[in-house]
Amino acid sequence: MPGHRIKLNDELMEKVKQCAAKAGYSSPEEFVIHTLEKEVARVLSSEAQDDTEEEVKKRLRGLGYIE
């Protein structure tokens, strides 16, 4: 759940709504968050995986479908 609010003007908000609906997002908020996340990842590369392989293996341990 987002903990902060950003104000958009009416005109932009209207366009956000149109874009969200056109792209198949379930809400304008989801569109805004996804768009920002992608942009932030591109600029900061912060979405890069910082877990080690060991951590990855541990988290998936016990998942019946994979060995």
Next chain:
Amino acid sequence: MNAKQRFPSAMRCDRRMAFAIFAAFIFIVVTPAAAHAYVGPGAGFAFLSSFLSLFLAFVYSLFAFLTWPIRRIYRLVRGFKIYRRAKVRRVVIAGFDGLDPDLATRFMQEGKLPNFARLKDTGTFHRLATTCPPISPVAWSTFMTGVNPGKHNIYDFLAREPGSYLPFLSSARIRDVKKRLKAGRYKLPLGKPQVKLLRKGIPFWHFLGKAGIFSSVIRVPITFPPEKFAGVLLSGMCVPDLQGSQGTFSFHSTRDLSDEKPEGGQCLRFQSDNGRFRSHIPGPENPLRPDEKAPLRVDFTVTLDSASDRVEIEIRGRRFQLRPGEYSDWVELEFEAGFGVRARGICRFYLKQARPDLEIYVSPVNIDPSRPALPISHPLIYSVYLSKLLGRYATLGLAEDTWALNEECLDEEAFLKQCYLIHDERTRMFFDALEKTPRGACVCVFDITDRVQHMFWRFIDESHRAENQEMSRYQGVIEDLYRHMDALVGRILSQIGNGVLIVLSDHGFKAFSRGVNLNTWLRQNGYLALKEGFEQSAEWFAAVDWDRTRAYAMGLNGLYINQKGRERGGIIAPGEATRSLKQELREKLEGLVDRETGKVAISRVFDSEAVFSGPYHENAPDLVIGYAPTYRAGWDSVKGKITGTVFEDNQKAWSGDHCIDPRMVPGVLFSNRRLECDHPAIMDVAPSVLDWFGLPVPPHMDGRPWTLASEKV
């Protein structure tokens, strides 16, 4: 449930005695007036403690009572408006994960499922189209959001990180605390770990909640971490255990097990000490000392009874006895991290055998629902409420320990017992939710159908090559399971009144006899290259030369193009180059024949552009492999291991599966109402429920509502 059901007879005896004592006490206290002079601390404790509860109840009750008329009037006015448009007052959805339409039909025809047959004859029975790929997290995400995976972002249990080619759990990401305060050898966390739900889309119960319609949602997969909405929810599949894994059991033996490294668990050898045996349960890492490698632990000792096979287990001052083949109740564990910080969990002990070697299985340490280390319900107190009302229960997403059976740390009998223990907990939760939701939606997913079929399909499938010596003993397990679920349907029907009942499954089941190591096939056909000097690769593409690799497979059905600009070492340009490579792979893989059996192993390869639409389709595998029945992704291929053989026998107890061509494994749809629907699909459920409650179906939903006929069973 009445009080007699809740308390065993021994307790009733105690209660009679307690009443007699109470009467005697009243007599003593009332007759000699001077006795009032002395009220000792014991009495004080009792009265203080009980009156504290009463006092809190009273204060809250008073508040609720005073504000109730206002809230009631508001809700009434609102409710009147809502339910005026609604075609139904209550919708109950029982999800039986993996209930197979072919088996259900067969058993109904044989007269073994009277309640399902009743629904079929007087209500609805259809095959329910599943998702592509037909995997539970994908299908249940579509179920709740009414959208295709391109809009909810779940394509498998695993997703891959293009920057590292490493997988991660597709549904949730738990990030450790970033800021810490150093205090000697401790690093004190400043804040809480961040748990992020990676599933997108909005579950239909959120729309209901916004309209003022209450929902109770129990253990629907991919609801961890829980989201806020107007209702109650207990998270299901993919809730981690206390170690942060999807379930890590421990197996303790007096044998030397140092060479055994079971998948999904850990083997530990008992230390003998004057006729007592000591071992420990591994817990999470120390949150205050993240650099320390040894996890936190809780020690326990076992004493063997010399005259019988009974053992006594002592753990944290608590003692209990077990006989071979017996599970303990849930045992509370506290892993001490220092500074009074504790991680709390629960586990069950199972005595596999006492002699000649002592062997004890300890379940994965589940998050304690009464004091959850991570949020597993909405509101947070819902998990607490359920544990106070019904006792502690399994909270781990995949609570039935399939790996323990695969690795023979549990036998079939023990695994079944575990499944039914968990199922009984779920059933009690469900009926409580049903009682608490007289209006609105009540949704519960039962996992037992999926887990038991995965592990016991070999007993009804002659093609399975796993050792089947006990064929006759377990041949009836799946049939018994279906009968059990039928009885559950009967019980629901008896309590549902005028409500609409939907019984559905997210997919069906088929045998899994042969595994296809797709990465090995890709290598043999020049699409995947290994580094110089390597003939094979360890898991997660350890020896893969990405500069010469065009495609790779990860997860249960996914095949990815090593695309430039997307993958870190991508070499195939997006656009036409990718499209033509996909086409080439489709042509080669569709109809791929297993030379050893002469059977087609892959019946269809789906292009993601054709099957997924939506803002998250970029995260989807480029191709989804639709294996033919009896085939599935090989165990090695799923985790990016490259071996020497493409096809191999599946020797594991995990012998049934559904991660194949979705057209081969539809689910079931039963209802006590006649539903007018052609080719119903699981994505239709969410829009249908909204429509029945008189709410508009949001335009982003891909499913189409089913028309509800007025008759009911």
Next chain:
Amino acid sequence: MPELSYTTANDGSIVEGYPHRAHAPQRSAFLTLISGAFDLFFRPFRAANPAYALVAISFVVGVAAMLVFRYASNQRAMRRIKNRIHAHILEVRLFPDQLGVVSRAYARVVRYTFLYLVYTLQPLLILLLPMLIVLAQLNLRFSRLPLRPGDSFILKAKFTHPGTDAAASLRLPLGLALTAPPLHIPILREVDWRIRANTEGSFWPAVMVAGNAFTKRVVVSSDLAALYVKRERRSWLNWFSAPGERTLPAATPLRAIEVNYARRAIHAGPFEIEWWVFFLIVAFASGLVAKVILRVEL
């Protein structure tokens, strides 16, 4: 009326004599043992601040009470009932708009709270008698201050019939001295003597009525000691409240003999509080600690 006599001891103190011992009330052997045990317990604290002694006994009592609860109650059932109460309280919070659910939850909270109280009665009953004995013993030691040499006090003799007080006189042992003439209060059928304690020790001044002597123990000491304010006729209450002193024979003209020991306050840091308040606080606190350590459901 039993014939009573008295003799004068070498030191001049008066010893009450019971020619017909068979008729004389006896101290219970059980209570003698208990009193002895308490004396033994408090021996190390005799000369110390009584707060220490009270802390020690309160701690022991608090822990012991928890142990009784732990082993004498049906902990499993109590835990389940308590969980039920919590669950139904949470129910009200979780389903506030469902009238039926909320009403049932209220009813169940009341029902299970009552049931819970019923389950606490078994250990409470077991605790009742020991707790009365403990409190009586503590009351003897901590409610009053012993007399100090130089202190004055009043010895009161209370009579059954009007007029009998007129003939009453007092014999004092060495160490005690009258400081004023006796005060007769006919309306109360009472005679008061104002006495000064000169030396430390246990003294037995005797009230003489019609040639019979009725003694009352008077303690002059700076140490912790069991003090009996009143000697009276036998009743079930003074079996607890004055277990260390003989009761007055039933057929005497005397109702009671009293010594007005000063009330004692316990000094706990900047506070001066009654012993029982102090006792309850420490016993509660230690009980709560024991509850956590012993995992007692309460």
